[in-house]
Amino acid sequence: RRPVKPESFKASAHSVGEIMGVKGLNKVGQDYAKEWYLKKMYDRKPDFFSKYVEKGLAVEGEGIYMLSQKLNVIGLFKNDEYFTNDFVHGCPDVIHEDTVYDVKSSWDLFSFPYYDKEITNKNYFFQLQAYMWLTGLKKAALVYCLINTPQPLVDQELKKLYYQSGGHAEDWTPEHYEHLYVNYRFDDIPFNDRIKIFEVERDENVIELMQSRVIEARNYLKSIL
Numbered sequence: 001r002r003p004v005k006p007e008s009f010k011a012s013a014h015s016v017g018e019i020m021g022v023k024g025l026n027k028v029g030q031d032y033a034k035e036w037y038l039k040k041m042y043d044r045k046p047d048f049f050s051k052y053v054e055k056g057l058a059v060e061g062e063g064i065y066m067l068s069q070k071l072n073v074i075g076l077f078k079n080d081e082y083f084t085n086d087f088v089h090g091c092p093d094v095i096h097e098d099t100v101y102d103v104k105s106s107w108d109l110f111s112f113p114y115y116d117k118e119i120t121n122k123n124y125f126f127q128l129q130a131y132m133w134l135t136g137l138k139k140a141a142l143v144y145c146l147i148n149t150p151q152p153l154v155d156q157e158l159k160k161l162y163y164q165s166g167g168h169a170e171d172w173t174p175e176h177y178e179h180l181y182v183n184y185r186f187d188d189i190p191f192n193d194r195i196k197i198f199e200v201e202r203d204e205n206v207i208e209l210m211q212s213r214v215i216e217a218r219n220y221l222k223s224i225l
Contacts, residue, residue, distance in 0.1 A: 003041075006037070009033060009217050013092075020213055055150070059148075060078070060103065061078070066194070067145070087211050100141075106145070114196075129200070140199075145195050162176055
């Protein structure tokens with residue numbers, strides 16, 4: 001097994017926010033760097049999966065289609081080109097003309113940023129900055145979509161709810177919670193109320209800070225190994 005050098009540490013775009021502490025590489029950033037080392041050194045991946053991730057993966061194509069409708073662009077497709085530089089790496093969802101897009105699917109109406117005027121999740125802001133850094137583009141956009149939850153996921157959720165309420169597996173049927181299916185279906189909501197786009201400009205100061213945080217992470221790994 002080849003040793004992993006701390007100098008080879010790079011942050012993935014979708015999680016680069018982990019190392020972007022306000023006053024340097026904080027505990028979260030240190031933990032991210034340590035996890036990176038273990039993954040690389042022993043070829044392991046931490047177990048991370050949730051209903052939110054599962055839905056996001058399942059409806060990714062629908063989200064891109066919604067974006068194409070919103071932009072009035074025919075044939076918008078998912079980007080499959082992977083980018084890397086000396087500090088970060090990642091694969092943006094969509095690259096169209098001079099803009100890189102990241103598409104998120106909200107779990108339900110109440111997690112959809114209906115009232116927000118700007119990006120409230122700083123990790124997503126840093127993710128977009130990393131994508132602009134990687135692609136050389138100066139514009140990016142975070143796209144939230146409210147998409148019907150796939151039926152298997154709905155049944156799975158309602159089944160859990162039935163068990164938690166004291167029911168037994170052999171008694172569960174979808175009819176028990178038929179009245180709750182509306183919480184997973186959004187066709188009655190106007191299209192423009194189911195998609196929200198937050199535009200972001202490239203910020204060289206943020207990119208420079210990102211670079212310095214990666215260097216801090218490398219130095220931290222050197223200090224503990």
